[in-house]
Amino acid sequence: MSQSSAQRQSSRNAYSHSGGLYLLCWFVGCILLAFLVVPLVALALSESGRSIANVARMGDVRDAIALSFVAAFLSAALATLVGVPLAYGLARAAFPGKGIIAALVDLPLAVPHTVAGIALLLVLGRHGVLGEPLQELVGLKFWSTLAGVVAAMLFVSAPYTVNAARIGFEAVDPRLEKIARTLGLGPWRTFARITLPLARRSILTGVTLTYARSISEFGAVVILAYYPMTAPVKIYELFLQFGLDQAASASVLLLAVSLTLFLILRAVSRGAPPRENR
Amino acid sequence: MRTGIAVEALTLTVGAFRLQKLDLAVSGGEILVILGPNGSGKSVTLETIAGFHRPDSGRVLINGRDVTALAPERRNVGFVVQNFGLFPHLTVTQNVAIARRTDRKDIATERTIALPRDVAGLLDYLGVAHLGERWPEDLSPGEKQRVALARTLASAPDLFLFDEPFASLDTEIRDQLREELLSFLRALTIPAIFVTHDHDDAMRLADKIVVLREGAVMQAGPAMEIFAKPANAFVARFIGVENILEARVAQAAGELAMLMVRDRELYASVPAGSVTMGREVRLAIRGEQVTIESPDEEWLSPGINRLDGRVTSVRSLNPLVTVEIDCGFPVRGYLLAPQARAMNIEAGKSVTVTIRADAVHVMVD
Numbered sequence: 001m002s003q004s005s006a007q008r009q010s011s012r013n014a015y016s017h018s019g020g021l022y023l024l025c026w027f028v029g030c031i032l033l034a035f036l037v038v039p040l041v042a043l044a045l046s047e048s049g050r051s052i053a054n055v056a057r058m059g060d061v062r063d064a065i066a067l068s069f070v071a072a073f074l075s076a077a078l079a080t081l082v083g084v085p086l087a088y089g090l091a092r093a094a095f096p097g098k099g100i101i102a103a104l105v106d107l108p109l110a111v112p113h114t115v116a117g118i119a120l121l122l123v124l125g126r127h128g129v130l131g132e133p134l135q136e137l138v139g140l141k142f143w144s145t146l147a148g149v150v151a152a153m154l155f156v157s158a159p160y161t162v163n164a165a166r167i168g169f170e171a172v173d174p175r176l177e178k179i180a181r182t183l184g185l186g187p188w189r190t191f192a193r194i195t196l197p198l199a200r201r202s203i204l205t206g207v208t209l210t211y212a213r214s215i216s217e218f219g220a221v222v223i224l225a226y227y228p229m230t231a232p233v234k235i236y237e238l239f240l241q242f243g244l245d246q247a248a249s250a251s252v253l254l255l256a257v258s259l260t261l262f263l264i265l266r267a268v269s270r271g272a273p274p275r276e277n278r
Numbered sequence: 279m280r281t282g283i284a285v286e287a288l289t290l291t292v293g294a295f296r297l298q299k300l301d302l303a304v305s306g307g308e309i310l311v312i313l314g315p316n317g318s319g320k321s322v323t324l325e326t327i328a329g330f331h332r333p334d335s336g337r338v339l340i341n342g343r344d345v346t347a348l349a350p351e352r353r354n355v356g357f358v359v360q361n362f363g364l365f366p367h368l369t370v371t372q373n374v375a376i377a378r379r380t381d382r383k384d385i386a387t388e389r390t391i392a393l394p395r396d397v398a399g400l401l402d403y404l405g406v407a408h409l410g411e412r413w414p415e416d417l418s419p420g421e422k423q424r425v426a427l428a429r430t431l432a433s434a435p436d437l438f439l440f441d442e443p444f445a446s447l448d449t450e451i452r453d454q455l456r457e458e459l460l461s462f463l464r465a466l467t468i469p470a471i472f473v474t475h476d477h478d479d480a481m482r483l484a485d486k487i488v489v490l491r492e493g494a495v496m497q498a499g500p501a502m503e504i505f506a507k508p509a510n511a512f513v514a515r516f517i518g519v520e521n522i523l524e525a526r527v528a529q530a531a532g533e534l535a536m537l538m539v540r541d542r543e544l545y546a547s548v549p550a551g552s553v554t555m556g557r558e559v560r561l562a563i564r565g566e567q568v569t570i571e572s573p574d575e576e577w578l579s580p581g582i583n584r585l586d587g588r589v590t591s592v593r594s595l596n597p598l599v600t601v602e603i604d605c606g607f608p609v610r611g612y613l614l615a616p617q618a619r620a621m622n623i624e625a626g627k628s629v630t631v632t633i634r635a636d637a638v639h640v641m642v643d
Contacts, residue, residue, distance in 0.1 A: 175359045181350035182328055182357040183377035183433045193376060197367050 040255065047252045055249040064234035065254055069261070071146060071230060072214035075153035079161040079210045084203060087165035088195070092174070105162050108155055116155055117223025124151055124224065148225030156220050157213035161206040168202025169195065204269045208262075215258060281306040281341050282469050283327070283437050288336035290326055297322060297493040300336070304437075304469040304486070309460075311480040311501070312473045313516060314490035320473040323490070324439050327471065329353050340436050356435030356468075360445045362426035364414035370425050371397055371410040377432040393431060393466075400428040404462075419447055423455050427462060438463070438470035444479065456482050477518040481505065489513045510643035511560045520565035520610040525640075527557045535640065537561065542606040545582045546638035553640060560641045567637035568611030570601055572621050573630045583633040585609075589625050592618070599623065605631050 055061050090102060108116060124131040124142035134140045142148040172195050180190040196203075218232040226233065231254045239247035282305035290297040297319045304310040312320040325331055327338055329350035337346045345353045357363075364373050374397045394400050401407045404424040414422065423443065430438065443459075444452045460483055463470050472483055480487055484501040489512075497509040508514035514522050525537040525544065535548045539561070546561065553559060573586065587605035594600075599618040603609045609631055613623060623629075 173363070175363055176365060178325070178328070178330060178350070179357050179359065179363045180365075180376070181330075182353070182355050182435075182439075183429065184351050184354075185376070186349070186351050194365060198365075 043248060044252055044255065047249050051245065051249045052252055055246065056253055060229070061231075061234060061238075061250050061253070064229045065231045065257055067146070067149070067228055068215050068231040068254075069257075071149040071153055072211050074146075074150045075157060075214040076161070076207050076211040078150070078154050079158040080203070080207050083158050083161040083206075083210075084165050087162045087203075088169050088191075090162075091166045091169035091172075102166075105159050107159075109159050113156055113217065113219030114223060117152060117220035120152060120155055120220060120224045124148065142224065144225055144227045146228065149221055149228065149230055152220035152224040153214035153217050156217050157210040160209035160213060161203070164206025164209065165199060165203045168199030168206075171202070172198045201269070208265055208269070211265075212258075212262065281436075281467070282308070283341075283471070284337075284339040285323075285327065286337045286339070288323070288326065288333050288338070290322065290331055290333045290336075292322055292331060295319060295322065295493060297326075298495075300488075300495060301498075302471070302488060304471060306467040306469055307464070308485045309463060309470045309472060309483050310486045310488065311484035312471060312488050312490060313475065313477065313480045315475055315516070317492065318490040319493040320475075320490050321441055324357075324441050324471060324473050327437075328355050328357050328439055354434065354436045356430035356433060356438045357441070358426050358430060358438065358443050359441045360443060362419075362422040362443060364417075364422055364425055364429075366414050368414075369410065370401070370406065370412050370414070370417070373414065373425060374400055374429045374432050377429045397432065400432055401425075403431075404428045419451050420455060420458070423458065427459075435468060438468055440470065440472040442474050444474075444476070452478075459483070477516065480517065489516060507639055508562055508641065510641050511562075514560075514562040514639075514641065519562045521561070521563040521568070521608075523561040523563070523607055525559050525561050527553045527555050527559060530555055534635065537638075537640070539607045542585060544585075544633070544638060545635040546640050547636040548640050553642060557642065562639040562641060563609070563633060563637060565600075565610050565612050567633060568609055569632040570603065570611050570613055570621075570623075571630045571632065573628050582635040583631075583638070585631045585633075587629055587631050589623060589627045589629060591625055592623055594618070601629075603629060603631055609633075 086105070090098065090105075111119075121128065121143075123129055124134075126132065126135075126143055128142075131142055134142075140147060142151055176194055176198070177190050180194045181187070185193060216232065217230075218236065221230055222233050222236070229237065231250070235247050235250045235254065238250055282303065284304075285300055285302040288297060288300040288302075295317070300323060302310060302312075302323075312323060314320045322331060326333055329345070329348060329352075333346065337344055339345070340353060340355070364370075365376070368376065394403050398407065398410070401410060404427055406421060406424045406428065409417065409421060409425065414425070417425065426443075440459075444455060447455065456479065463483075472479065474480060480501065486499065487501050487504045488498040489496040489504065491512055497504055497513045504513065505517055508517060508519060511522050523539050525539045527535055528538045528543070529536040530548070530553050533547055533550050535546050535553050537544045537546055537559070544561070585605040587603040587609065589601055590604050590608070591602040592599060594615065597615050599613045599615055601611050601613055601618070601623060603611065611631065613621070621627075621629075
């Protein structure tokens with residue numbers, strides 16, 4: 001009894017000690033939050049409703065925004081399909097050189113995106129090592145096509161899915177998988193019924209990040225596939241041709257659509273069945 | 279063997295660890311405890327029986343069926359781990375339902391009691407029917423154990439494997455869950471292998487014990503025998519023998535040996551011819567075999583070894599008082615709290631220690 005009350009006492013002391021630290025963290029944190037939010041708010045307030053409506057009536061702006069979302073969706077879907085198995089492999093297997101593979105996955109995050117675009121162009125371009133045979137054999141073309149846009153997006157955004165999913169898989173106790181096996185579930189059913197549901201939330205977070213990163217990608221896309229134009233490329237073009245006003249209006253439009261979509265995504269992943277991944 | 283499990287000359291290498299020629303046999307209704315410190319290979323052994331490691335050589339037989347090459351899901355073993363390993367994303371009912379095997383028809387036939395086959399019936403059998411919709415994180419350790427057992431039973435196992443299920447629990451709950459598990463296992467005729475580093479677990483549960491150290495068997499046999507006659511100092515220490523002493527054989531005549539512990543004489547019953555004069559041996563004396571009396575009292579205990587000593591320390595943990603005595607060598611014994619009070623036991627007090635010769639176990643290993 002006396003021991004547990006002493007513990008409570010000491011934990012209360014620990015709290016009061018951390019009070020100053022806690023306040024400082026929030027103070028510093030608010031500076032960063034303001035730095036992140038203020039430019040976007042300023043952008044949103046800079047445009048009148050009329051000029052946004054004008055831009056929204058431009059067919060090529062609407063097409064560009066739609067293309068961004070479709071291409072990002074395809075990129076996120078591909079990242080899930082290919083990235084989740086890799087993440088599981090990295091989380092479960094122990095082999096020499098695993099660290100090197102994990103570093104390779106992170107490589108696109110460290111490469112400037114224009115550089116990534118040029119590298120992709122060398123491989124997937126008209127005379128690229130993969131680009132040329134792929135077009136001749138299956139007619140798949142990566143320059144000035146949706147496929148090119150998706151490839152550029154995937155290259156720079158797939159690491160988010162792989163990393164988040166790997167962390168999710170690593171957090172699943174291997175003994176739970178072992179128990180499932182002894183209970184009569186084969187490796188595939190164990191993965192589907194135990195491992196995947198337990199890592200689900202992490203994977204969703206990763207896929208959402210991949211999706212967001214894909215929509216925002218400019219550098220790699222503009223080099224590999226200037227056309228068809230995604231929203232960031234279109235905004236860049238408006239900026240060059242018509243100046244800040246038109247570009248800003250289109251930016252606000254893209255911002256509004258993006259924010260709406262992410263609020264919906266958040267709501268959907270929150271609405272998941274309770275207790276998952278606990 | 280018709281029902282039961284046999285492990286034959288199992289040899290296994292996992293990284294730097296090597297398990298050497300392990301033999302085990304457990305028949306229906308028996309509980310085998312594998313006792314050993316961390317890194318002794320006890321968990322690896324269990325996982326090999328369950329099918330998660332491929333042995334270098336040797337066989338695993340379950341009910342006479344060679345399962346050495348089978349995947350875990352085809353071996354019909356029940357596996358219970360520390361914290362009981364319930365699936366956190368599934369309710370109690372779903373946890374049990376996921377394990378239900380519908381492909382086995384022969385389950386109920388060989389059991390002494392007919393087990394229910396459906397999820398609700400299994401939960402009811404273990405007294406947790408009312409918890410069906412709960413999540414694992416909301417269960418007490420006792421409830422978790424029952425749900426884990428219901429889930430394991432749902433998979434119709436031929437063998438139970440327990441990997442330190444109580445390791446993270448405090449003593450009181452541990453005792454209670456151990457008793458529950460014991461009566462559960464006694465009611466079934468399914469053999470069980472229980473891995474632990476806790477000699478209380480072993481003493482309470484084991485019919486047979488195997489003591490492992492770094493992948494090698496130190497001693498194997500009936501639980502009573504291991505506790506009464508540990509083969510060496512490692513086993514003695516591990517099963518909680520309080521007094522392990524170095525000694526030299528001074529005389530050996532028939533079934534009685536006189537030993538020198540430092541400069542004090544101690545008599546021990548030994549199998550005739552098992553020790554020779556001059557041999558260095560170790561002695562194991564359980565604390566409860568050490569009788570502590572006031573020196574001025576009449577000689578109450580009929581023992582051969584009667585030593586004068588001085589109390590060096592006294593630790594009281596109701597109802598037992600642990601007394602350390604210097605009799606020329608250190609000896610630990612126990613008194614009941616009222617006895618200790620009556621004798622006014624405290625450090626520095628002179629006492630007489632009596633140990634029966636047959637309580638002195640001589641280890642030549």
